Amino acid sequence: MKELSRKVAQAPKSKIRELFDLAAGREDVISLGIGQPDFKTPQPAIEGNIKALNKNITYYAPTRGIPSLLEQLERKVKKFNKINVNWKENIIVTNGGSQALSLAFASLFNPGDELILSSPNFISYFYLTIFFGVKLVEIQRKNDFSLDLEAIKKKINPNTKAILINSPNNPTGYVLSNDELYELVEIVKSNDIYLISDEVYENYTYDGSKHISPASIEGMFERTITLNAMSKLFSATGFRLGYVIAKKQVIDLMENYHQYTVAGTNHPAQYGFLEALKMDISFFNEILKSFDKRRIFVYKRLNEMGFDVVKPKGAFYIMPSVKKFNIDGEDFSKALMKDYGVAVVPGKTFGSYSNNMIRISYATEYSKLEEAMNRIEKFIKKI
Ligand SMILES: Cc1ncc(COP(=O)(O)O)c(C=O)c1O
Incomplete structure (x- = not known):
């Protein structure tokens, strides 16, 4: 049969979707993968x-x-x-x-x-x-x-x-x-x-x-x-x-x-x-404060663990490098997901210069973030 659209075929299946596939059927997974705030849509x-x-x-x-x-x-x-x-x-x-x-x-x-x-x-x-x-x-x-x-x-x-x-x-x-x-x-x-x-x-x-x-x-x-x-x-x-x-x-x-x-x-x-x-x-004031608290917490924990990481000033993402652990962002994400049930997005999803990075979304509950950071810590100790 004749070839389908070459242009559209160039866009691969999203890495974020692949992560969700790995998570399918698992109840222990904490997702730091998604760009979706966790508060309720205002009434x-x-x-x-x-x-x-x-x-x-x-x-x-x-x-x-x-x-x-x-x-x-x-x-x-x-x-x-x-x-x-x-x-x-x-x-x-x-x-x-x-x-x-x-x-x-x-x-x-x-x-x-x-x-x-x-x-x-x-x-x-x-x-x-x-x-x-x-x-x-x-x-x-x-x-x-x-x-x-x-x-x-x-x-x-x-x-x-x-x-x-x-x-x-x-x-x-x-x-x-x-x-x-x-x-x-x-x-x-x-x-x-x-x-x-x-x-x-x-x-x-x-x-x-x-x-x-x-x-x-x-x-x-x-x-x-x-x-x-x-x-x-x-x-x-x-x-x-x-x-x-x-x-x-x-x-x-x-x-x-x-x-x-x-x-x-x-x-x-x-x-x-x-x-x-x-x-x-002003409905957003308290929400922003809670995002800020999570931002500071995640930045502090990643720093303590030895990641090279820039303190973010906006949005709800943080993008550390995993290079010093001798692993690239994709292998890091896959292994972290498989062995510790934490979903983060491989940096290469976001262009040609971030293969050695991962993206973490901190738009999730504080207690889950704490648990996710503990799991990441265990993971990097192992690698
Ligand atoms: C930078 C940026 N622009 C645009 C969008 C798309 O926004 P929407 O979900 O409203 O289509 C997103 C969604 O994550 C985003 O992060």
């Missing part, structure tokens, strides 16, 4: 959704999203992100951050275009470049996971269309410093390219670090595609709702693509998102 989100269903709002939503949600997003983005948007022109509601990313790729790139990405980074970016025929220019982060801006500058050429950043970052937990961000912005402006800014972890920052949306910086709105989602802030990854903020021309193109690929997003769920956004953000 207003759930009730908003149920109310809409009870009103039989089960028909197609407007392609860009329901006006009340778009208006609420305008308020949120103006207040929180300091980006001056107009909901009629600059926002589209998407199926999670994932589809916001697809729309960014669909609306920006032409054949031959290049995208600069610092690595390690979130897995989907890599496969989107393949699916959309974009040349990926992968640049290794520095040892502290900051961006290598000099290396980025050197790689820019007439085919460079955009730089993609994700701060706070999955998998490294890195948050861009102000100086770094402003330097990056200068590179983007002076080379007349675009910036894709994935801000799904914007609320998860620690140690006084603050998230700044690049689109709020002078001269950047026109060249930035900002994407975000309901998933992490509201612990609602299954709602599948997100959004993009960009200039009108970009959103118009996104609407075209959206129309003919997904025809819109879940209609009743948009009312849930609306109610969630109306909540006072």
